[in-house]
Amino acid sequence: EVHLVESGGALVQPGGSLRLTCAASGFTFSGYEMNWLRQAPGKGLEWVANVSEIGTVTHYVGSVKGRFTISRDNARNSLFLQMNSLRAEDTAIYYCAYGGSCVNDVCQSAAYFRHWGQGTLVTVSS
Amino acid sequence: DIQMTQSPSTLSASVGDRVTITCRASQSIRSWLAWYQQKPGKAPKLLIYQTSTLESGVPSRFSGSGSGIDFTLTISSLQPDDFATYYCQHYNSYPWTFGQGTKVEFK
DSSP states (O other): OOEEEEEOOOEEOTTOOEEEEEEEESSOGGGSOEEEEEEOTTSOEEEEEEEOTTSOOEEEOGGGTTTEEEEEEGGGTEEEEEEOSOOGGGOEEEEEEEOOEEETTEEEOOSSOSEEOOOEEEEEOO | OOOEEEEOSEEEEOTTOOEEEEEEESSOOTTOEEEEEEOTTSOOEEEEETTTEEOTTOOTTEEEEEETTEEEEEESSOOGGGOSEEEEEEOSSSSOOBOOOEEEEEO
16 A cells, blocks of 8 residues: 655745655555645645656756755655745645556656645744 | 636535636636635635546546636536535645635525
């Protein structure tokens, strides 16, 4: 069974930094692109960033470019989000997620999100 | 960036009703559209991808259609478990974006 468990959320002051971790189990972690998404309190969903299967290619939504860095450690089945220069508008629940499937040991990523973690809350406030 | 606009924002309905939610893209996204259901305090759940492909385990009362810029999620006969918020998401090009959500509530 797929498990994605986010951690690292906290209350942080504007301008501060935080590192989120997503611990993955129950699937071939290195076979999939991985994503971070977020949801501000009472608001809709926003895709934040993704990273390729071996970590060499990344994409970001414009509002976090230059401030957030997504990375992964396939040996530890872990996904990370380093968040710097945090702003009040970054306050949200942050989810890790992925899509795709494996067939006969061949995995293909998808750009929709089949599996989600439970989320971790980041609050940026003084 | 491609903007996704859902309508309505809120929909009041009764059990057994046929429910339709629309999603319009600001430019063509071909068929690269997914739909999610989210309940309070929970992560979203994938319902449909590639416009009309039903995710495994999702009841057949859910269906999706459309192409280009206009898309529809239909629930053929609303069940008590279906009262939730629904989001569309395009994945035609980066950044992937979501609609603002449609809350389906009790009439």
